[in-house]
Amino acid sequence: MTQGNDTIVQAAGCVLWRRSPVHGELEICLVHRPKYDDWSHPKGKLKRGEDPLAGAIREVAEETGYTAAPGARLPTMHYLANGRPKQVHYWAAEAISGGFTPNAEVDRILWLPPTAARNRLTQPRDRTLVDALLTALHLA
Structure with a gap:
């Protein structure tokens, strides 16, 4: 990769999901920055030389407080952020343990059913990841 404005920003994240502790239905975690x-899926820039999956799991832990078990690979998103090309690798990941504590980067999270999550997401491109998750979980 070259240095300068044509460098692709590498990032990774997860579509974090769980079964509701109340009714057992699928819920998707969204973070508010x-x-x-x-409102978006937990994600962030990779550290130099960091494996994308390791970075995705690290970002989930940092932003949501949850330990995640990675599952299916989801579509990689490509878009411009602040005029620079950005590539974000995504995985489905089940929240295993943990709990949210507000921090400087994320002040709130929501656990929502898929339709509500799709509607709450700020970026339309993030909505396709909800559909990809449902397909990966064989719920579509």
């Missing part, structure tokens, strides 16, 4: 005032 006050800096951007948006």
Whole structure:
């Protein structure tokens, strides 16, 4: 990769899911980032030389407080962020343990059924990941 403005920003994240502790239905975790005032899937930039899957799991832990068990690979997203090309690798990941504590990057999370999650997501491109998760879990 070259240095400069044509460098592709490498990032990774997960569509984090669980079975509701109340009714057993699928719920998807969305994070609210006050800096951007948006709702998205947990994700972040990779550290130099970091494996994308390891980075995705690290970002989930940092942003949501949950330990995640990775599952199916989901579509990689490509878009411009601040005028620079960005590539975000995604996986389905089940929340195994943990709990959310607000932090500087993420002040709120929501566990929502798929339709509500799709509607709450700020970026339309993130909605396709909800559909990809349902397909991966054989629920579509």
